[in-house]
Structure formats: C-alpha cells, structure tokens
Amino acid sequence: MKADMTKLKKMNYDEGEKYLMELGYKNDDSAIDKDAPTCDYIVDYRFTNYEEKHRVEYTQFCNYNNDPANDDGSKDYVINEYWDEVECDPEDFE
Numbered sequence: 001m002k003a004d005m006t007k008l009k010k011m012n013y014d015e016g017e018k019y020l021m022e023l024g025y026k027n028d029d030s031a032i033d034k035d036a037p038t039c040d041y042i043v044d045y046r047f048t049n050y051e052e053k054h055r056v057e058y059t060q061f062c063n064y065n066n067d068p069a070n071d072d073g074s075k076d077y078v079i080n081e082y083w084d085e086v087e088c089d090p091e092d093f094e
Helices: 013-022
Strands: 026-033 041-049 054-063 077-086
Touching (some): 013 041
Antiparallel strands (some): 026 041, 041 054, 054 077
16 A cells, blocks of 8 residues: 555654554665755655655754754754655666
C-alpha cells in the first residue's frame, strides 16, 4: 500500500518510520550532505516501497553543537525537518 503523504507529513521521524514499515517500505538509503548553504549539514533518510514503486524521504537540516556556551554534550541541533515524496523513474525499481 502506498503511503498517505498528507498523513505522513504530520508525523515525526519515529512515527513515520513505523507507519512506512507497516506499509511494506524498506529503509534502504541515507545520505549526509556537508555542503549545505543554510546549515552545517543535511541528512536524508530514504524509504522505498518496491511493490508500489514509491519512494519518500525524511530530510533533516542540522547544525553542530559547537558553541562553547551551549556545549552540554547533547546531540547536534535539528533546525528543520520534513517528509517528502521522491520523484522516480520506473527503471529505478528494477
């Protein structure tokens, strides 16, 4: 079954991952882009449903926790995040 993007876009990463796995999606790819213009780095998590030939991704825009005044050992800051559909060609699923 194909994911309902309106429903998915209201979910955080953990909720969305669970929802997609229940629909038969595979978490089959991720990428980090350190050449980001508006933040320190971008992380994309891709999920694919091969039966439905459908792919979605969760994108996070992050900044390093490198300010000495705020360096409490916590994780980096996520400044924006969202779910999106990925345009694919049919041969991407062969």
